Amino acid sequence: MTLDREQVLRSAAALLTRRSTATMDEVARAAGIGRATLHRHFAGRDALVRALEDLGIQEFEAALDTAALDEGTAEEGLRRLVAAVEPSAGLLSFLVTENQLFEGDQVNEGWDRLDARVSAFFRRGQERGEFRIDLTPAWLTEALYGLIGTGAWAVQVGRVAGQDFQYMIVELLLGGARRSVEK
Amino acid sequence: MTLDREQVLRSAAALLTRRSTATMDEVARAAGIGRATLHRHFAGRDALVRALEDLGIQEFEAALDTAALDEGTAEEGLRRLVAAVEPSAGLLSFLVTENQLFEGDQVNEGWDRLDARVSAFFRRGQERGEFRIDLTPAWLTEALYGLIGTGAWAVQVGRVAGQDFQYMIVELLLGGARRSVEK
DNA sequence: AGCGAATGAGACGATTGCGTATCACCTGAG
DNA sequence: CTCAGGTGATACGCAATCGTCTCATTCGCT
Numbered sequence A, B: 001m002t003l004d005r006e007q008v009l010r011s012a013a014a015l016l017t018r019r020s021t022a023t024m025d026e027v028a029r030a031a032g033i034g035r036a037t038l039h040r041h042f043a044g045r046d047a048l049v050r051a052l053e054d055l056g057i058q059e060f061e062a063a064l065d066t067a068a069l070d071e072g073t074a075e076e077g078l079r080r081l082v083a084a085v086e087p088s089a090g091l092l093s094f095l096v097t098e099n100q101l102f103e104g105d106q107v108n109e110g111w112d113r114l115d116a117r118v119s120a121f122f123r124r125g126q127e128r129g130e131f132r133i134d135l136t137p138a139w140l141t142e143a144l145y146g147l148i149g150t151g152a153w154a155v156q157v158g159r160v161a162g163q164d165f166q167y168m169i170v171e172l173l174l175g176g177a178r179r180s181v182e183k
Numbered sequence C: 001a002g003c004g005a006a007t008g009a010g011a012c013g014a015t016t017g018c019g020t021a022t023c024a025c026c027t028g029a030g
Numbered sequence D: 001c002t003c004a005g006g007t008g009a010t011a012c013g014c015a016a017t018c019g020t021c022t023c024a025t026t027c028g029c030t
Helices: A005-018 A024-030 A035-041 A045-067 A074-097 A109-127 A137-156 A162-175 B005-018 B024-030 B035-041 B045-067 B074-097 B110-127 B137-156 B162-175
Strands: none
Touching (some): A005 A137, A045 A074, A074 A137, A074 A162, B005 B024, B005 B074, B024 B035, B045 B074, B045 B110, B074 B110, B074 B162, B110 B137, B137 B162
């Protein structure tokens, strides 16, 4: 009965997303294993969160690769990115709100890499005339993260249908709520 | 030296926004009072969080009143709302992420009231032809909350200038990132 | 100045969760 | 079948934090 490390991380992410103060015991139970086994694979709570962080970074990076942001229009790239990141949305929203990760001096450099890639994408979109230039790439990047997290939350509590996740995020981020004169 | 209850709540909100696991002692120190005094005014951690919740709801409700959402265009109303809510943005972002508040059966009915008012505002905007109808009022409401929280965070960590807070949020929420043909 | 209320500092027990160790059980490979 | 490794259950000590209490001090009001 080899332990499925990734599945443990997934269930931990799902639980911690809902209640970030969950006990190690609860995390173990949620994964269907004993607390002792959980401790054998993750030295402690910190190590568990770090492993989740690594997983989240890795998945987001993979989503960026999958999205091939530079192919076609920026809009198409963004749609592909949101689609690719949807399975990881819950995990990412947990990590973003786990600001404990960002107060130590040992910040995972992966976030900087991701920020740089996303920010550069928005900047290129601006240079190509597809995106407004009065909204900074840094803000668009943060807003994308925020909307992904909000979307994951809204779906989880049932305020938005799961199948609308991508559409709601991309349409709001790209077009906004205002009704255009022509569309 | 009568205790300034509201100031205590403000500093608590500021601290807890940055680190939601802060100790009661840290909360007290941040407010410049002793832990004993903090306990005299708030029976415990729960009571403190509940007081913060009440304060946040009250302030948001006041912001909704101030904004006079029904006067002028929906866009003007939204701008006034974001402006009015800016001072409370940190507190609100803390409360929104404190999902511990929403798992008990004793959910503060204030949130429903607020959701209803904001949601109704977006719905009226749709009916008047100002807002798109393919984005549900519930989603626009959640997105507004999310962007306010993201904006507060971005300003706090220095990724967005404080003076751009309102502009970034309203412009993104209304117009989106896409560059219009005419603008 | 005097007095009552409020505060700060510290101590205390209780609770909680963590990390480790132990032991019995199960499973799969040889 | 045998055995080594992994697992679950349980127990134990430890540290952190909470909530309460006490007591001396300070503040504000008269």
